[in-house]
Amino acid sequence: MYAQMVKTDGTRVRSLDEMEPHERAFQERVDAGQKIEPKEWMPDGYRKTLVRQISQHAHSEIVGQLPEGNWISRAPTLERKAILLAKVQDEAGHGLYLYCAAETLGISRDEMYEQLHSGKAKYSSIFNYPTLTWADIGAIGWLVDGAAIMNQVPLQRCSYGPYARAMVRICKEESFHQRQGFDALMRMVKGIPAQKAMVQDALNRWWWPSLMMFGPSDDASVHSVQSMAWKIKQNSNDELRQKFVDQTVPQAEYLGLTVPDPDLKWNEEKGGYDFGEPDWEEFFNVIAGNGPCNAERLNARKQAWDDGAWFRDGLTAHAQKTAAHSVAAE
Protein backbone atom coordinates (compact mmCIF):
# COMPACT_ATOMS: atom_id res chain seq x y z
CA MET A 1 0.00 0.00 0.00
CA TYR A 2 1.54 3.27 -1.01
CA ALA A 3 -0.49 5.41 1.38
CA GLN A 4 -0.03 4.55 5.04
CA MET A 5 -1.72 5.92 8.14
CA VAL A 6 -3.36 8.84 6.36
CA LYS A 7 -4.94 11.24 8.87
CA THR A 8 -8.39 12.75 8.32
CA ASP A 9 -8.37 15.60 10.88
CA GLY A 10 -11.62 14.26 12.35
CA THR A 11 -12.18 13.09 15.91
CA ARG A 12 -15.29 11.07 15.11
CA VAL A 13 -17.51 10.38 12.15
CA ARG A 14 -20.72 12.41 12.16
CA SER A 15 -24.10 11.00 11.26
CA LEU A 16 -26.21 12.38 8.38
CA ASP A 17 -28.54 14.04 10.92
CA GLU A 18 -25.69 16.05 12.40
CA MET A 19 -24.59 17.45 9.02
CA GLU A 20 -25.37 20.80 7.42
CA PRO A 21 -27.54 20.41 4.29
CA HIS A 22 -24.71 20.71 1.71
CA GLU A 23 -22.52 18.25 3.61
CA ARG A 24 -25.42 15.89 3.91
CA ALA A 25 -26.08 16.13 0.17
CA PHE A 26 -22.38 15.39 -0.43
CA GLN A 27 -22.43 12.36 1.87
CA GLU A 28 -25.61 11.03 0.26
CA ARG A 29 -23.96 11.20 -3.16
CA VAL A 30 -20.93 9.34 -1.82
CA ASP A 31 -23.20 6.76 -0.21
CA ALA A 32 -25.02 6.29 -3.52
CA GLY A 33 -21.69 5.50 -5.20
CA GLN A 34 -21.56 8.72 -7.25
CA LYS A 35 -18.20 10.29 -8.11
CA ILE A 36 -17.19 13.63 -6.66
CA GLU A 37 -15.54 15.91 -9.22
CA PRO A 38 -12.98 18.72 -8.67
CA LYS A 39 -15.22 21.77 -8.91
CA GLU A 40 -17.94 20.39 -6.66
CA TRP A 41 -18.38 21.30 -3.03
CA MET A 42 -16.66 18.93 -0.62
CA PRO A 43 -15.94 19.01 3.10
CA ASP A 44 -12.61 20.54 3.95
CA GLY A 45 -11.52 17.35 5.73
CA TYR A 46 -12.31 15.27 2.64
CA ARG A 47 -10.19 17.58 0.49
CA LYS A 48 -7.27 17.58 2.93
CA THR A 49 -7.38 13.84 3.43
CA LEU A 50 -7.35 13.24 -0.30
CA VAL A 51 -4.43 15.62 -0.78
CA ARG A 52 -2.50 13.77 1.92
CA GLN A 53 -3.33 10.37 0.51
CA ILE A 54 -2.86 11.10 -3.19
CA SER A 55 0.36 13.05 -2.66
CA GLN A 56 1.72 10.30 -0.42
CA HIS A 57 0.85 7.84 -3.14
CA ALA A 58 2.53 10.02 -5.80
CA HIS A 59 5.65 10.52 -3.68
CA SER A 60 5.85 6.75 -3.21
CA GLU A 61 5.88 6.25 -6.97
CA ILE A 62 8.62 8.82 -7.40
CA VAL A 63 10.83 7.66 -4.54
CA GLY A 64 10.06 4.10 -5.65
CA GLN A 65 12.06 4.74 -8.82
CA LEU A 66 15.24 4.78 -6.75
CA PRO A 67 15.51 1.24 -5.34
CA GLU A 68 14.69 -0.25 -8.73
CA GLY A 69 16.70 2.27 -10.69
CA ASN A 70 19.62 1.05 -8.61
CA TRP A 71 19.73 -2.13 -10.76
CA ILE A 72 18.98 -0.83 -14.25
CA SER A 73 22.66 -0.48 -15.09
CA ARG A 74 23.31 -4.01 -13.77
CA ALA A 75 20.33 -5.89 -15.22
CA PRO A 76 21.56 -9.30 -16.40
CA THR A 77 20.22 -9.30 -19.98
CA LEU A 78 19.11 -6.71 -22.50
CA GLU A 79 15.54 -7.93 -22.19
CA ARG A 80 15.51 -7.65 -18.39
CA LYS A 81 17.05 -4.19 -18.69
CA ALA A 82 14.34 -3.10 -21.11
CA ILE A 83 11.59 -4.53 -18.88
CA LEU A 84 12.97 -2.80 -15.81
CA LEU A 85 13.35 0.52 -17.65
CA ALA A 86 9.77 0.27 -18.86
CA LYS A 87 8.58 -0.52 -15.36
CA VAL A 88 10.39 2.36 -13.71
CA GLN A 89 9.14 4.65 -16.47
CA ASP A 90 5.59 3.50 -15.71
CA GLU A 91 6.12 4.40 -12.09
CA ALA A 92 7.24 7.91 -12.97
CA GLY A 93 4.11 8.07 -15.14
CA HIS A 94 1.96 6.98 -12.18
CA GLY A 95 3.54 9.74 -10.14
CA LEU A 96 2.60 12.20 -12.86
CA TYR A 97 -1.08 11.14 -13.04
CA LEU A 98 -1.31 11.20 -9.27
CA TYR A 99 0.26 14.64 -8.89
CA CYS A 100 -2.20 15.85 -11.53
CA ALA A 101 -5.09 14.24 -9.64
CA ALA A 102 -3.96 15.97 -6.44
CA GLU A 103 -3.62 19.31 -8.27
CA THR A 104 -7.33 19.22 -9.01
CA LEU A 105 -7.79 19.68 -5.25
CA GLY A 106 -5.99 23.02 -5.23
CA ILE A 107 -2.37 22.17 -4.40
CA SER A 108 0.52 22.55 -6.86
CA ARG A 109 3.11 19.92 -7.69
CA ASP A 110 5.85 22.24 -6.42
CA GLU A 111 4.07 22.55 -3.07
CA MET A 112 3.81 18.79 -2.84
CA TYR A 113 7.53 18.43 -3.62
CA GLU A 114 8.26 20.98 -0.93
CA GLN A 115 6.30 18.87 1.56
CA LEU A 116 8.20 15.74 0.52
CA HIS A 117 11.58 17.42 0.74
CA SER A 118 10.88 18.99 4.13
CA GLY A 119 9.74 15.65 5.52
CA LYS A 120 6.19 16.91 6.11
CA ALA A 121 4.72 14.50 3.58
CA LYS A 122 5.54 10.80 3.76
CA TYR A 123 5.99 8.07 1.20
CA SER A 124 5.60 4.33 1.65
CA SER A 125 7.88 2.74 4.23
CA ILE A 126 8.82 -0.01 1.77
CA PHE A 127 11.07 2.20 -0.35
CA ASN A 128 13.40 2.77 2.57
CA TYR A 129 14.74 -0.74 2.23
CA PRO A 130 17.78 -1.41 0.04
CA THR A 131 17.91 -3.48 -3.16
CA LEU A 132 20.97 -5.63 -2.55
CA THR A 133 20.82 -8.22 -5.31
CA TRP A 134 19.12 -8.70 -8.65
CA ALA A 135 16.57 -10.99 -6.96
CA ASP A 136 15.34 -7.94 -5.04
CA ILE A 137 14.08 -6.52 -8.31
CA GLY A 138 11.97 -9.62 -8.87
CA ALA A 139 10.85 -9.56 -5.25
CA ILE A 140 9.72 -5.94 -5.50
CA GLY A 141 7.59 -6.76 -8.52
CA TRP A 142 6.13 -9.86 -6.94
CA LEU A 143 5.64 -8.71 -3.34
CA VAL A 144 5.64 -4.91 -3.29
CA ASP A 145 3.61 -4.43 -6.45
CA GLY A 146 1.46 -7.37 -5.36
CA ALA A 147 0.70 -5.63 -2.08
CA ALA A 148 0.10 -2.33 -3.86
CA ILE A 149 -2.43 -3.96 -6.17
CA MET A 150 -4.42 -5.24 -3.16
CA ASN A 151 -4.96 -1.65 -2.12
CA GLN A 152 -5.24 -0.05 -5.53
CA VAL A 153 -7.86 -2.28 -7.07
CA PRO A 154 -10.53 -1.07 -4.61
CA LEU A 155 -9.27 2.51 -5.08
CA GLN A 156 -10.60 2.37 -8.63
CA ARG A 157 -13.99 2.70 -6.90
CA CYS A 158 -12.86 5.62 -4.75
CA SER A 159 -15.43 8.43 -4.46
CA TYR A 160 -13.10 11.07 -5.88
CA GLY A 161 -13.34 10.90 -9.69
CA PRO A 162 -9.81 11.96 -10.75
CA TYR A 163 -8.17 9.58 -8.24
CA ALA A 164 -10.41 6.67 -9.20
CA ARG A 165 -9.75 7.19 -12.91
CA ALA A 166 -5.98 7.52 -12.44
CA MET A 167 -6.13 4.24 -10.58
CA VAL A 168 -7.74 2.35 -13.45
CA ARG A 169 -4.72 2.86 -15.66
CA ILE A 170 -2.26 2.40 -12.82
CA CYS A 171 -3.78 -0.96 -11.87
CA LYS A 172 -3.37 -2.32 -15.40
CA GLU A 173 0.31 -1.44 -15.36
CA GLU A 174 0.84 -2.70 -11.81
CA SER A 175 -0.45 -6.10 -12.74
CA PHE A 176 2.13 -6.28 -15.55
CA HIS A 177 4.76 -5.26 -13.00
CA GLN A 178 3.77 -8.01 -10.65
CA ARG A 179 3.86 -10.64 -13.37
CA GLN A 180 7.29 -9.59 -14.61
CA GLY A 181 8.64 -9.80 -11.05
CA PHE A 182 7.25 -13.27 -10.56
CA ASP A 183 8.52 -14.33 -13.98
CA ALA A 184 12.05 -13.09 -13.20
CA LEU A 185 12.06 -15.06 -9.95
CA MET A 186 10.66 -18.17 -11.61
CA ARG A 187 13.52 -18.12 -14.09
CA MET A 188 16.00 -17.79 -11.25
CA VAL A 189 14.66 -20.59 -9.04
CA LYS A 190 14.92 -22.93 -12.01
CA GLY A 191 18.51 -21.83 -12.53
CA ILE A 192 21.75 -22.61 -10.72
CA PRO A 193 21.74 -23.05 -6.89
CA ALA A 194 23.28 -19.63 -6.35
CA GLN A 195 20.33 -18.02 -8.10
CA LYS A 196 17.81 -19.88 -5.99
CA ALA A 197 19.69 -18.88 -2.84
CA MET A 198 19.57 -15.27 -4.02
CA VAL A 199 15.79 -15.47 -4.41
CA GLN A 200 15.30 -17.02 -0.95
CA ASP A 201 17.47 -14.29 0.56
CA ALA A 202 15.35 -11.65 -1.17
CA LEU A 203 12.14 -13.19 0.18
CA ASN A 204 13.64 -13.31 3.68
CA ARG A 205 14.33 -9.59 3.56
CA TRP A 206 11.21 -8.37 1.72
CA TRP A 207 8.49 -10.51 3.29
CA TRP A 208 7.97 -8.59 6.51
CA PRO A 209 8.41 -5.09 5.07
CA SER A 210 5.80 -6.07 2.45
CA LEU A 211 3.30 -7.03 5.16
CA MET A 212 4.04 -3.73 6.89
CA MET A 213 3.04 -1.85 3.73
CA PHE A 214 -0.60 -2.25 4.76
CA GLY A 215 0.08 -0.37 7.99
CA PRO A 216 -0.80 -1.42 11.54
CA SER A 217 -4.23 -2.72 12.40
CA ASP A 218 -6.66 0.17 11.94
CA ASP A 219 -9.97 -1.32 13.00
CA ALA A 220 -10.15 1.12 15.91
CA SER A 221 -8.82 4.15 14.03
CA VAL A 222 -11.16 7.11 13.62
CA HIS A 223 -9.22 8.18 10.51
CA SER A 224 -9.86 4.85 8.92
CA VAL A 225 -13.57 4.86 9.74
CA GLN A 226 -13.93 8.40 8.36
CA SER A 227 -12.00 7.52 5.18
CA MET A 228 -14.28 4.54 4.71
CA ALA A 229 -17.39 6.70 5.17
CA TRP A 230 -16.00 8.99 2.45
CA LYS A 231 -15.16 5.96 0.28
CA ILE A 232 -11.54 6.99 0.05
CA LYS A 233 -10.70 3.71 1.72
CA GLN A 234 -12.67 0.53 1.19
CA ASN A 235 -11.05 -2.17 3.31
CA SER A 236 -9.27 -2.31 6.64
CA ASN A 237 -5.52 -2.81 6.73
CA ASP A 238 -5.92 -6.25 8.30
CA GLU A 239 -8.37 -7.40 5.64
CA LEU A 240 -5.98 -6.43 2.88
CA ARG A 241 -2.98 -7.95 4.64
CA GLN A 242 -4.86 -11.25 5.06
CA LYS A 243 -5.81 -11.23 1.39
CA PHE A 244 -2.21 -10.59 0.42
CA VAL A 245 -0.87 -13.43 2.56
CA ASP A 246 -3.51 -15.84 1.25
CA GLN A 247 -2.63 -14.99 -2.32
CA THR A 248 1.15 -14.91 -1.91
CA VAL A 249 1.95 -17.98 0.20
CA PRO A 250 0.90 -20.48 -2.51
CA GLN A 251 3.01 -18.52 -5.01
CA ALA A 252 6.01 -18.81 -2.69
CA GLU A 253 5.39 -22.55 -2.48
CA TYR A 254 5.17 -22.76 -6.25
CA LEU A 255 8.58 -21.10 -6.44
CA GLY A 256 9.90 -23.65 -3.92
CA LEU A 257 10.65 -20.95 -1.34
CA THR A 258 10.18 -20.81 2.42
CA VAL A 259 8.22 -17.88 3.82
CA PRO A 260 10.25 -16.59 6.79
CA ASP A 261 7.44 -16.87 9.34
CA PRO A 262 7.43 -19.80 11.79
CA ASP A 263 3.83 -19.01 12.74
CA LEU A 264 2.52 -19.30 9.21
CA LYS A 265 -0.15 -22.02 9.09
CA TRP A 266 -3.23 -22.74 7.02
CA ASN A 267 -6.38 -22.26 9.08
CA GLU A 268 -9.09 -24.47 7.64
CA GLU A 269 -11.82 -22.85 9.70
CA LYS A 270 -11.26 -19.30 8.46
CA GLY A 271 -10.19 -20.47 5.02
CA GLY A 272 -7.00 -18.41 5.23
CA TYR A 273 -3.54 -18.42 6.72
CA ASP A 274 -2.66 -17.59 10.29
CA PHE A 275 0.58 -15.65 10.36
CA GLY A 276 2.92 -13.86 12.72
CA GLU A 277 2.91 -10.22 13.70
CA PRO A 278 5.27 -7.90 11.79
CA ASP A 279 7.82 -6.03 13.89
CA TRP A 280 5.86 -2.81 14.35
CA GLU A 281 8.70 -1.20 16.21
CA GLU A 282 10.75 -1.51 13.03
CA PHE A 283 7.84 -0.09 11.03
CA PHE A 284 7.49 2.98 13.26
CA ASN A 285 11.23 3.50 13.12
CA VAL A 286 11.19 3.45 9.32
CA ILE A 287 8.24 5.87 9.29
CA ALA A 288 10.15 8.13 11.71
CA GLY A 289 13.08 8.28 9.32
CA ASN A 290 15.32 5.58 10.75
CA GLY A 291 14.99 2.96 8.02
CA PRO A 292 18.09 1.69 6.24
CA CYS A 293 17.70 4.07 3.29
CA ASN A 294 15.51 6.98 4.47
CA ALA A 295 18.31 9.52 4.40
CA GLU A 296 19.66 8.35 1.06
CA ARG A 297 16.28 8.28 -0.65
CA LEU A 298 15.24 11.72 0.52
CA ASN A 299 18.65 13.22 -0.19
CA ALA A 300 18.61 11.75 -3.69
CA ARG A 301 15.26 13.40 -4.38
CA LYS A 302 16.31 16.71 -2.87
CA GLN A 303 19.55 16.69 -4.79
CA ALA A 304 17.79 15.92 -8.07
CA TRP A 305 15.49 18.86 -7.41
CA ASP A 306 18.21 21.28 -6.32
CA ASP A 307 20.65 20.28 -9.08
CA GLY A 308 17.88 20.69 -11.63
CA ALA A 309 16.89 24.21 -10.55
CA TRP A 310 19.02 25.85 -13.27
CA PHE A 311 17.38 23.60 -15.88
CA ARG A 312 13.85 24.55 -14.84
CA ASP A 313 14.80 28.24 -14.51
CA GLY A 314 16.43 28.15 -17.94
CA LEU A 315 13.28 26.78 -19.55
CA THR A 316 11.16 29.36 -17.75
CA ALA A 317 13.48 32.16 -18.91
CA HIS A 318 13.20 30.91 -22.49
CA ALA A 319 9.41 30.72 -22.27
CA GLN A 320 9.30 34.31 -20.96
CA LYS A 321 11.52 35.55 -23.80
CA THR A 322 9.38 33.78 -26.36
CA ALA A 323 6.22 35.24 -24.85
CA ALA A 324 7.78 38.73 -24.82
CA HIS A 325 8.78 38.34 -28.48
CA SER A 326 5.33 37.28 -29.53
CA VAL A 327 3.75 40.19 -27.64
CA ALA A 328 6.23 42.58 -29.28
CA ALA A 329 5.37 41.13 -32.68
CA GLU A 330 1.67 41.72 -32.24
Place this chain on the structure above:
Amino acid sequence: MATATLEPDVDQSALFEFLLRIGDNALILGHRVSEWCGHAPALEEDIALANTALDLIGQTQLWLGLAGEVEGEGRSADNLAYLRDGFEFRNILLVERPNGDYGKTLMRQFLFDAWHYLLLKALKGSAEKRIADIAEKTFKEVSYHLNRSRDLVIRLGDGSAESHRRMQEALDDLWPYTGEMFVGDTIDAALAGAGIIPAPQSLKIGWDEIVADALSESTLVKPADGYMHKGGRRGVHTEHLGYILSELQFLQRAYPGAVW
Protein backbone atom coordinates in the same frame (compact mmCIF):
# COMPACT_ATOMS: atom_id res chain seq x y z
CA MET B 1 24.69 6.62 -50.96
CA ALA B 2 25.14 4.24 -53.84
CA THR B 3 22.22 1.93 -54.49
CA ALA B 4 24.30 -0.98 -55.71
CA THR B 5 22.89 -4.40 -54.93
CA LEU B 6 24.57 -6.51 -52.28
CA GLU B 7 27.71 -8.10 -53.60
CA PRO B 8 27.66 -11.78 -52.74
CA ASP B 9 31.30 -11.65 -51.69
CA VAL B 10 30.94 -8.64 -49.38
CA ASP B 11 33.26 -9.10 -46.48
CA GLN B 12 31.15 -10.53 -43.64
CA SER B 13 33.72 -9.58 -41.04
CA ALA B 14 33.45 -5.94 -42.18
CA LEU B 15 29.70 -6.17 -41.87
CA PHE B 16 30.07 -7.66 -38.39
CA GLU B 17 32.37 -4.78 -37.38
CA PHE B 18 29.89 -2.20 -38.61
CA LEU B 19 27.05 -3.85 -36.71
CA LEU B 20 29.12 -3.83 -33.53
CA ARG B 21 29.87 -0.16 -34.05
CA ILE B 22 26.26 0.85 -34.39
CA GLY B 23 25.00 -1.60 -31.75
CA ASP B 24 27.64 -0.62 -29.20
CA ASN B 25 26.81 3.06 -29.64
CA ALA B 26 23.19 2.31 -28.75
CA LEU B 27 24.16 0.08 -25.83
CA ILE B 28 26.63 2.43 -24.20
CA LEU B 29 24.57 5.57 -24.70
CA GLY B 30 21.47 3.70 -23.44
CA HIS B 31 23.46 2.75 -20.35
CA ARG B 32 24.59 6.30 -19.73
CA VAL B 33 21.11 7.75 -20.19
CA SER B 34 19.58 5.15 -17.88
CA GLU B 35 21.95 6.24 -15.10
CA TRP B 36 19.69 9.30 -14.68
CA CYS B 37 16.69 7.21 -13.69
CA GLY B 38 15.02 8.86 -10.69
CA HIS B 39 17.48 11.76 -10.61
CA ALA B 40 16.37 14.00 -13.50
CA PRO B 41 15.50 17.67 -12.88
CA ALA B 42 11.78 17.21 -13.59
CA LEU B 43 9.41 14.26 -13.59
CA GLU B 44 8.71 14.68 -17.30
CA GLU B 45 12.46 14.46 -17.95
CA ASP B 46 12.71 11.22 -15.99
CA ILE B 47 10.00 9.77 -18.17
CA ALA B 48 11.53 11.04 -21.41
CA LEU B 49 15.00 9.79 -20.54
CA ALA B 50 13.73 6.34 -19.60
CA ASN B 51 11.97 6.31 -22.94
CA THR B 52 15.13 7.26 -24.81
CA ALA B 53 17.15 4.63 -22.93
CA LEU B 54 14.47 2.06 -23.66
CA ASP B 55 14.60 2.85 -27.38
CA LEU B 56 18.38 2.57 -27.38
CA ILE B 57 18.38 -0.77 -25.57
CA GLY B 58 15.78 -2.06 -28.03
CA GLN B 59 18.00 -0.90 -30.90
CA THR B 60 20.95 -2.66 -29.29
CA GLN B 61 19.00 -5.91 -29.33
CA LEU B 62 18.34 -5.51 -33.04
CA TRP B 63 21.83 -4.48 -34.13
CA LEU B 64 23.78 -6.88 -31.93
CA GLY B 65 21.29 -9.64 -32.74
CA LEU B 66 22.07 -9.16 -36.42
CA ALA B 67 25.79 -8.93 -35.65
CA GLY B 68 25.65 -12.36 -34.03
CA GLU B 69 23.76 -13.72 -37.00
CA VAL B 70 26.29 -12.31 -39.47
CA GLU B 71 29.21 -13.60 -37.44
CA GLY B 72 27.69 -17.08 -37.54
CA GLU B 73 29.34 -18.37 -34.39
CA GLY B 74 26.22 -18.70 -32.30
CA ARG B 75 26.67 -15.53 -30.27
CA SER B 76 23.45 -13.77 -29.23
CA ALA B 77 22.96 -10.03 -28.67
CA ASP B 78 23.31 -10.73 -24.94
CA ASN B 79 26.57 -12.66 -25.47
CA LEU B 80 27.95 -9.72 -27.39
CA ALA B 81 26.77 -7.12 -24.89
CA TYR B 82 27.75 -8.96 -21.74
CA LEU B 83 30.74 -11.11 -22.59
CA ARG B 84 33.13 -8.89 -24.52
CA ASP B 85 35.87 -6.87 -22.90
CA GLY B 86 36.51 -3.19 -23.54
CA PHE B 87 38.98 -3.60 -26.39
CA GLU B 88 36.31 -5.52 -28.30
CA PHE B 89 33.79 -2.67 -28.02
CA ARG B 90 33.39 -0.46 -31.07
CA ASN B 91 31.33 2.53 -29.85
CA ILE B 92 32.56 6.06 -30.44
CA LEU B 93 34.10 7.82 -27.45
CA LEU B 94 31.34 10.45 -27.31
CA VAL B 95 28.74 8.01 -25.96
CA GLU B 96 30.90 6.84 -23.07
CA ARG B 97 31.54 10.39 -21.81
CA PRO B 98 30.22 10.71 -18.25
CA ASN B 99 26.77 12.26 -17.85
CA GLY B 100 28.01 15.40 -16.12
CA ASP B 101 25.22 17.84 -15.33
CA TYR B 102 21.92 17.57 -17.14
CA GLY B 103 23.07 20.08 -19.74
CA LYS B 104 26.02 17.93 -20.70
CA THR B 105 23.78 14.88 -20.98
CA LEU B 106 21.44 16.79 -23.28
CA MET B 107 24.25 18.22 -25.39
CA ARG B 108 25.84 14.78 -25.80
CA GLN B 109 22.45 13.46 -26.85
CA PHE B 110 21.92 16.24 -29.39
CA LEU B 111 25.37 15.90 -30.99
CA PHE B 112 24.85 12.15 -31.24
CA ASP B 113 21.19 12.29 -32.32
CA ALA B 114 21.95 14.64 -35.22
CA TRP B 115 24.47 12.13 -36.54
CA HIS B 116 22.44 9.04 -35.67
CA TYR B 117 19.46 10.53 -37.49
CA LEU B 118 21.45 11.07 -40.69
CA LEU B 119 23.10 7.68 -40.48
CA LEU B 120 19.80 5.83 -40.09
CA LYS B 121 18.17 7.91 -42.79
CA ALA B 122 20.88 6.75 -45.17
CA LEU B 123 20.75 3.17 -43.92
CA LYS B 124 17.07 2.95 -44.82
CA GLY B 125 18.36 2.66 -48.38
CA SER B 126 21.01 0.05 -47.56
CA ALA B 127 21.62 -2.67 -50.10
CA GLU B 128 21.61 -5.11 -47.16
CA LYS B 129 17.91 -5.61 -46.49
CA ARG B 130 18.26 -6.64 -42.87
CA ILE B 131 20.05 -3.36 -42.17
CA ALA B 132 17.49 -1.35 -44.12
CA ASP B 133 14.68 -2.97 -42.11
CA ILE B 134 16.21 -2.11 -38.74
CA ALA B 135 16.97 1.43 -39.94
CA GLU B 136 13.37 1.87 -41.04
CA LYS B 137 12.10 1.02 -37.57
CA THR B 138 14.71 2.85 -35.52
CA PHE B 139 14.73 5.99 -37.66
CA LYS B 140 11.30 6.92 -36.29
CA GLU B 141 12.53 6.66 -32.71
CA VAL B 142 15.69 8.60 -33.41
CA SER B 143 13.83 11.37 -35.28
CA TYR B 144 11.94 11.90 -32.05
CA HIS B 145 15.14 11.84 -29.98
CA LEU B 146 16.61 14.54 -32.22
CA ASN B 147 13.49 16.64 -32.03
CA ARG B 148 13.59 16.54 -28.27
CA SER B 149 17.31 17.07 -27.68
CA ARG B 150 17.47 19.84 -30.30
CA ASP B 151 14.53 21.63 -28.74
CA LEU B 152 16.03 21.50 -25.25
CA VAL B 153 19.47 22.63 -26.43
CA ILE B 154 17.83 25.65 -28.05
CA ARG B 155 15.65 26.52 -25.07
CA LEU B 156 18.46 26.15 -22.55
CA GLY B 157 21.03 27.89 -24.74
CA ASP B 158 18.65 30.81 -25.16
CA GLY B 159 17.36 30.57 -21.60
CA SER B 160 18.84 32.11 -18.46
CA ALA B 161 22.44 33.31 -18.17
CA GLU B 162 23.27 30.22 -16.17
CA SER B 163 21.63 27.75 -18.54
CA HIS B 164 23.42 29.44 -21.43
CA ARG B 165 26.76 29.18 -19.65
CA ARG B 166 26.25 25.51 -18.81
CA MET B 167 25.20 24.59 -22.34
CA GLN B 168 28.18 26.42 -23.85
CA GLU B 169 30.47 24.63 -21.42
CA ALA B 170 28.92 21.28 -22.36
CA LEU B 171 29.34 22.03 -26.05
CA ASP B 172 32.98 23.07 -25.65
CA ASP B 173 33.71 20.01 -23.56
CA LEU B 174 32.11 17.50 -25.94
CA TRP B 175 33.11 19.05 -29.25
CA PRO B 176 36.49 17.25 -29.50
CA TYR B 177 34.59 13.95 -29.41
CA THR B 178 32.45 14.69 -32.47
CA GLY B 179 35.12 14.28 -35.15
CA GLU B 180 35.23 10.51 -34.74
CA MET B 181 31.77 10.17 -36.28
CA PHE B 182 33.06 11.26 -39.68
CA VAL B 183 36.35 9.42 -40.00
CA GLY B 184 36.20 6.38 -42.28
CA ASP B 185 38.52 3.39 -42.46
CA THR B 186 38.91 0.41 -44.80
CA ILE B 187 35.85 -1.30 -43.27
CA ASP B 188 33.69 1.72 -44.04
CA ALA B 189 35.15 1.99 -47.52
CA ALA B 190 34.37 -1.65 -48.31
CA LEU B 191 30.79 -1.42 -47.05
CA ALA B 192 30.15 1.99 -48.56
CA GLY B 193 31.47 0.71 -51.87
CA ALA B 194 28.93 -2.11 -51.72
CA GLY B 195 26.08 0.32 -51.00
CA ILE B 196 25.53 -1.09 -47.53
CA ILE B 197 26.40 2.00 -45.49
CA PRO B 198 27.03 5.66 -46.26
CA ALA B 199 30.66 6.77 -46.18
CA PRO B 200 31.13 8.42 -42.75
CA GLN B 201 32.54 11.58 -44.36
CA SER B 202 29.35 11.98 -46.39
CA LEU B 203 27.30 12.68 -43.26
CA LYS B 204 29.40 15.65 -42.23
CA ILE B 205 27.69 18.33 -44.33
CA GLY B 206 24.21 17.40 -43.10
CA TRP B 207 25.39 17.21 -39.51
CA ASP B 208 27.10 20.59 -39.74
CA GLU B 209 23.85 22.07 -41.00
CA ILE B 210 21.66 20.59 -38.26
CA VAL B 211 24.14 21.63 -35.59
CA ALA B 212 24.77 25.13 -36.97
CA ASP B 213 21.07 25.74 -37.28
CA ALA B 214 20.33 24.69 -33.69
CA LEU B 215 23.33 26.54 -32.30
CA SER B 216 22.34 29.72 -33.99
CA GLU B 217 18.83 29.51 -32.53
CA SER B 218 20.27 28.66 -29.15
CA THR B 219 22.71 31.61 -29.23
CA LEU B 220 25.54 29.17 -28.48
CA VAL B 221 28.87 29.51 -30.24
CA LYS B 222 30.27 26.63 -32.25
CA PRO B 223 33.75 25.79 -30.95
CA ALA B 224 36.69 26.06 -33.33
CA ASP B 225 37.55 22.76 -34.97
CA GLY B 226 40.71 21.63 -33.23
CA TYR B 227 42.08 18.30 -32.20
CA MET B 228 39.54 15.47 -32.33
CA HIS B 229 39.78 12.39 -30.11
CA LYS B 230 39.21 9.02 -31.67
CA GLY B 231 39.84 5.33 -31.12
CA GLY B 232 36.55 3.84 -29.98
CA ARG B 233 35.66 2.46 -33.40
CA ARG B 234 38.80 0.32 -33.34
CA GLY B 235 38.54 -0.66 -29.68
CA VAL B 236 40.76 1.97 -28.06
CA HIS B 237 38.55 3.61 -25.44
CA THR B 238 38.70 6.05 -22.55
CA GLU B 239 39.03 4.80 -18.98
CA HIS B 240 35.29 5.27 -18.51
CA LEU B 241 34.29 2.25 -20.57
CA GLY B 242 35.85 -0.24 -18.15
CA TYR B 243 33.64 1.03 -15.34
CA ILE B 244 30.56 0.95 -17.52
CA LEU B 245 31.27 -2.66 -18.42
CA SER B 246 32.01 -3.72 -14.87
CA GLU B 247 28.50 -2.60 -13.93
CA LEU B 248 26.77 -3.70 -17.08
CA GLN B 249 28.31 -7.17 -17.10
CA PHE B 250 28.46 -7.87 -13.37
CA LEU B 251 25.82 -10.62 -13.16
CA GLN B 252 26.83 -12.41 -16.35
CA ARG B 253 30.45 -12.43 -15.21
CA ALA B 254 29.74 -13.38 -11.58
CA TYR B 255 27.40 -16.27 -12.45
CA PRO B 256 28.72 -17.82 -15.66
CA GLY B 257 26.14 -19.90 -17.44
CA ALA B 258 23.19 -18.70 -15.37
CA VAL B 259 19.97 -17.96 -17.24
CA TRP B 260 18.02 -14.84 -16.25
